[in-house]
Amino acid sequence: MQDKLKRLKKIVGEALELQRVAAVLDWDQQVGMPVAAAAERARQTSLISCLAHEKQTSCELGELLESLVPEMENLDPESDDYCLIKLVGRDYKRHTKVPSEHVAEFSHLTSLAHSKWESALAGSDFLIFKDSLTRIFEMRREYAEFFAPYDHVYDPLLDEFEPGMKTATLIEIFDTIRPLQVELLREIAARPEPYQTCLDNKFATDKQWQLANLAATAIGYDFNRGRLDSVVHPFTTTFNLNDVRITSSAKVDNLTCISSTMHEAGHAIYEQNIAESLENTPLASGVSLGIHESQSRLWENLVGRSHSFLEFFYPKMQSAFPVLQGTSIDKFYRAYNTVKPGFIRIDADEATYNMHVMLRFELEVAMLEGSLAVADLPEAWNAKMKEYLGIIPPNDALGCLQDVHWSAGLIGYFPTYALGNLISAQLWKACRMKFSNLDKAIACGRFDELRKWLGENIHCYGSKFEPMDLLKRISGDGIRPEIYLKYLREKYSAIYGL
Amino acid sequence: MQDKLKRLKKIVGEALELQRVAAVLDWDQQVGMPVAAAAERARQTSLISCLAHEKQTSCELGELLESLVPEMENLDPESDDYCLIKLVGRDYKRHTKVPSEHVAEFSHLTSLAHSKWESALAGSDFLIFKDSLTRIFEMRREYAEFFAPYDHVYDPLLDEFEPGMKTATLIEIFDTIRPLQVELLREIAARPEPYQTCLDNKFATDKQWQLANLAATAIGYDFNRGRLDSVVHPFTTTFNLNDVRITSSAKVDNLTCISSTMHEAGHAIYEQNIAESLENTPLASGVSLGIHESQSRLWENLVGRSHSFLEFFYPKMQSAFPVLQGTSIDKFYRAYNTVKPGFIRIDADEATYNMHVMLRFELEVAMLEGSLAVADLPEAWNAKMKEYLGIIPPNDALGCLQDVHWSAGLIGYFPTYALGNLISAQLWKACRMKFSNLDKAIACGRFDELRKWLGENIHCYGSKFEPMDLLKRISGDGIRPEIYLKYLREKYSAIYGL
Numbered sequence: 001m002q003d004k005l006k007r008l009k010k011i012v013g014e015a016l017e018l019q020r021v022a023a024v025l026d027w028d029q030q031v032g033m034p035v036a037a038a039a040e041r042a043r044q045t046s047l048i049s050c051l052a053h054e055k056q057t058s059c060e061l062g063e064l065l066e067s068l069v070p071e072m073e074n075l076d077p078e079s080d081d082y083c084l085i086k087l088v089g090r091d092y093k094r095h096t097k098v099p100s101e102h103v104a105e106f107s108h109l110t111s112l113a114h115s116k117w118e119s120a121l122a123g124s125d126f127l128i129f130k131d132s133l134t135r136i137f138e139m140r141r142e143y144a145e146f147f148a149p150y151d152h153v154y155d156p157l158l159d160e161f162e163p164g165m166k167t168a169t170l171i172e173i174f175d176t177i178r179p180l181q182v183e184l185l186r187e188i189a190a191r192p193e194p195y196q197t198c199l200d201n202k203f204a205t206d207k208q209w210q211l212a213n214l215a216a217t218a219i220g221y222d223f224n225r226g227r228l229d230s231v232v233h234p235f236t237t238t239f240n241l242n243d244v245r246i247t248s249s250a251k252v253d254n255l256t257c258i259s260s261t262m263h264e265a266g267h268a269i270y271e272q273n274i275a276e277s278l279e280n281t282p283l284a285s286g287v288s289l290g291i292h293e294s295q296s297r298l299w300e301n302l303v304g305r306s307h308s309f310l311e312f313f314y315p316k317m318q319s320a321f322p323v324l325q326g327t328s329i330d331k332f333y334r335a336y337n338t339v340k341p342g343f344i345r346i347d348a349d350e351a352t353y354n355m356h357v358m359l360r361f362e363l364e365v366a367m368l369e370g371s372l373a374v375a376d377l378p379e380a381w382n383a384k385m386k387e388y389l390g391i392i393p394p395n396d397a398l399g400c401l402q403d404v405h406w407s408a409g410l411i412g413y414f415p416t417y418a419l420g421n422l423i424s425a426q427l428w429k430a431c432r433m434k435f436s437n438l439d440k441a442i443a444c445g446r447f448d449e450l451r452k453w454l455g456e457n458i459h460c461y462g463s464k465f466e467p468m469d470l471l472k473r474i475s476g477d478g479i480r481p482e483i484y485l486k487y488l489r490e491k492y493s494a495i496y497g498l
Numbered sequence: 499m500q501d502k503l504k505r506l507k508k509i510v511g512e513a514l515e516l517q518r519v520a521a522v523l524d525w526d527q528q529v530g531m532p533v534a535a536a537a538e539r540a541r542q543t544s545l546i547s548c549l550a551h552e553k554q555t556s557c558e559l560g561e562l563l564e565s566l567v568p569e570m571e572n573l574d575p576e577s578d579d580y581c582l583i584k585l586v587g588r589d590y591k592r593h594t595k596v597p598s599e600h601v602a603e604f605s606h607l608t609s610l611a612h613s614k615w616e617s618a619l620a621g622s623d624f625l626i627f628k629d630s631l632t633r634i635f636e637m638r639r640e641y642a643e644f645f646a647p648y649d650h651v652y653d654p655l656l657d658e659f660e661p662g663m664k665t666a667t668l669i670e671i672f673d674t675i676r677p678l679q680v681e682l683l684r685e686i687a688a689r690p691e692p693y694q695t696c697l698d699n700k701f702a703t704d705k706q707w708q709l710a711n712l713a714a715t716a717i718g719y720d721f722n723r724g725r726l727d728s729v730v731h732p733f734t735t736t737f738n739l740n741d742v743r744i745t746s747s748a749k750v751d752n753l754t755c756i757s758s759t760m761h762e763a764g765h766a767i768y769e770q771n772i773a774e775s776l777e778n779t780p781l782a783s784g785v786s787l788g789i790h791e792s793q794s795r796l797w798e799n800l801v802g803r804s805h806s807f808l809e810f811f812y813p814k815m816q817s818a819f820p821v822l823q824g825t826s827i828d829k830f831y832r833a834y835n836t837v838k839p840g841f842i843r844i845d846a847d848e849a850t851y852n853m854h855v856m857l858r859f860e861l862e863v864a865m866l867e868g869s870l871a872v873a874d875l876p877e878a879w880n881a882k883m884k885e886y887l888g889i890i891p892p893n894d895a896l897g898c899l900q901d902v903h904w905s906a907g908l909i910g911y912f913p914t915y916a917l918g919n920l921i922s923a924q925l926w927k928a929c930r931m932k933f934s935n936l937d938k939a940i941a942c943g944r945f946d947e948l949r950k951w952l953g954e955n956i957h958c959y960g961s962k963f964e965p966m967d968l969l970k971r972i973s974g975d976g977i978r979p980e981i982y983l984k985y986l987r988e989k990y991s992a993i994y995g996l
Binding site: 014024032047048241 | 512542725738
């Protein structure tokens with residue numbers, strides 16, 4: 001058995017190395033590659049991805065699994081080896097269900113669709129993107145059919161990003177939070193806007209980068225095993241345990257570089273603190289996008305937008321930006337947490353963010369099911385924006401074209417953002433129950449208790465346990481939307497005097 | 499035949515993509531990777547290199563060559579296809595002569611040797627590196643034996659870097675230039691040092707980077723298809739025709755950032771101007787290190803250290819560094835071309851540079867032949883330094899440990915630096931005969947005639963023709979050392995009043 005396991009580790013280890021090489025190529029493309037080289041880079045990335053896919057679906061791997069799976073009963077279900085065989089088995093089943101012709105065609109389709117989307121976004125013209133998007137949804141339906149029978153056609157797609165999650169569960173969760181978040185927004189809208197003029201200023205981007213660096217370091221991102229670069233669309237990427245890189249962007253009109261960097265640092269702290277024993281195996285990465293997003297959103301919002309954090313950090317912001325020196329921390333805290341329905345998801349405040357996610361979820365499910373024609377997307381988008389946030393985008397660039405996800409074929413991804421929000425509040429609650437002085441520690445710039453707790457309860461496990469099992473281990477429960485709703489209501493009641 | 503050719507192109511194209519992916523990994527490592535990630539990156543690079551080697555030596559490639567080579571007689575010997583089959587055939591023969599166990603062992607050896615060398619250099623202690631270097635020379639001898647019979651044991655190694663060049667020819671060339679360069683240095687040493695205090699200043703590195711950028715742009719490096727980054731040891735790397743990157747380094751104590759950047763830009767201009775029709779084939783790269791170095795040295799020295807170039811560029815240097823404003827261009831020109839025997843090859847002036855190269859060539863041949871024991875290298879090194887340059891390094895860090903090459907197993911590489919110098923002067927002469935106003939154009943900052951001429955006569959061909967064939971096409975002759983010697987003597991006679 002040990003020999004077979006060793007052989008299995010070698011194959012999946014090499015597949016992982018190749019995926020990480022592809023990640024280097026992608027990082028390089030986004031951080032500094034000359035635009036002129038896009039076509040050649042696409043070819044390189046595609047070649048590496050194909051080689052990874054070959055390894056992931058090799059006959060030898062199948063044979064190894066066939067002889068190893070029966071032996072799992074002799075292993076401790078919490079052991080690394082047990083979890084590895086289980087995960088590799090699950091992935092192998094998924095990868096081999098899809099014919100390689102389909103994989104190649106879909107990769108080609110999305111590569112072209114991305115350019116179409118870019119043109120459509122630049123010209124704010126949905127028609128340019130319509131045919132590509134139509135084909136993407138067709139092919140995603142074909143993909144789902146490889147996994148038939150399923151409870152819902154969306155399930156096989158969702159499972160890629162949030163293993164084990166079902167569409168029916170999602171619908172239930174969203175049906176719970178939707179009316180309550182709409183009601184909260186209605187109440188907030190009826191109140192006067194908080195003092196906000198302090199944010200109507202110009203903030204030099206070099207100072208923002210210094211603050212972002214400071215914040216990331218303070219919360220525990222290890223710059224000795226990573227780096228921070230400037231990009232258009234921020235992301236985090238893992239090349240290995242000793243090289244987890246974050247990216248961010250800074251605009252002179254606002255301070256989002258700081259929160260965006262804390263968000264990405266949250267992702268990276270997760271990846272940097274996976275147990276070393278899991279390195280070079282598929283267990284060495286965050287277990288799902290929902291859990292990942294719970295980490296990034298926790299550091300960005302529950303920590304980064306809290307009064308305690310500002311007690312620590314606002315004086316540094318005031319030193320960097322003297323224009324803030326006339327504004328008290330309490331006024332700044334309210335301004336920094338202003339709720340204002342807007343068109344763009346990534347700029348959304350905590351109270352409106354989930355509304356953007358639910359809108360996308362509902363539309364993509366409808367397009368996948370066929371109940372909404374892709375051609376009718378812009379109209380449907382705008383109708384839901386009106387319904388959920390009371391505003392209608394003046395054009396498609398600010399509407400249904402704003403996100404890159406669909407052009408990349410990522411259907412089933414969006415809901416994990418909302419799951420991340422919900423989970424972050426559950427973790428926050430659990431941690432605060434354990435450490436009564438958490439707020440005080442944060443106000444003093446000490447984040448190690450929180451980070452260690454997350455490390456010991458989530459990070460170290462990598463992908464050993466399924467996401468909901470992991471959540472249950474920590475919080476004793478599955479997803480409990482009411483905890484997030486309570487957090488939101490308490491926070492905004494204080495700010496808006498609801 | 500077309501089908502087979504297509505298949506061959508696909509295989510070698512994929513091998514090339516993989517090598518270029520390895521180049522991305524290497525660039526990233528040198529430009530910004532966290533040091534902590536070195537071991538993991540070595541594993542990634544090694545995996546990609548193995549995959550490339552598999553493709554380069556695949557049975558299918560052998561079979562394709564077997565059936566394509568006889569058909570070459572139906573092709574125009576100057577056609578892309580003819581040249582491609584010829585090159586692929588040559589490389590295949592070379593790659594398959596070496597057992598993959600040898601390749602793997604040597605890769606492992608040099609990977610470890612590199613760390614040993616780094617420690618040895620840091621502590622200036624040759625003993626740390628001695629055993630690794632001994633084994634490297636042993637394994638390089640084994641490698642040469644795979645190519646027996648040979649005229650000289652050094653030939654198979656040299657051939658990797660300078661295809662077609664023979665050790666006997668090199669010895670002949672070096673026997674010609676050695677006494678004349680020694681004599682030139684003796685005469686220069688007898689003259690007073692030129693006015694040099696203008697270079698004994700501090701030069702802010704950000705200004706140097708601006709000037710370096712300006713110089714690279716001016717001579718024709720296309721930043722839209724590349725970028726310039728800061729590293730410890732400058733190099734140029736090609737990811738594809740649209741992404742050829744240069745690196746440089748700046749020190750506040752001197753102005754070498756400018757010449758170093760022009761050197762790398764010279765390499766890159768070569769790679770950026772290879773004919774598009776050759777892209778994605780092994781023909782799409784510079785043909786040999788000697789020809790490559792002729793490009794970099796030409797732009798660095800024959801252009802970059804010329805009086806004409808300074809007429810264009812010195813005013814810009816004076817604007818950037820007001821401390822230079824009291825120094826006339828004639829004085830600066832002499833200071834910028836000071837001849838001073840030093841310990842370090844990469845800092846050497848034009849008159850001493852080849853001496854450093856010949857020293858290394860002679861020592862590596864002796865160690866390969868076994869006439870010099872690796873253990874005796876430091877002593878032999880110092881003796882030759884005394885003989886050729888009249889100085890003895892105070893320690894091995896400034897002596898036999900200074901270069902990275904041997905630790906990486908690159909035996910046979912050094913002589914190409916000297917070949918590059920010789921060839922650069924031949925090209926320079928040929929171009930000046932064609933364009934009588936070249937000096938004036940350069941003094942006005944116009945480099946397009948020269949660059950176009952190099953593009954049409956060298957760059958566009960990539961690796962289509964063997965290096966010496968290429969040189970013959972342009973200059974009507976093989977290597978003619980006396981042309982370089984004449985250039986040196988004329989230049990330094992004017993500066994030193996010989």
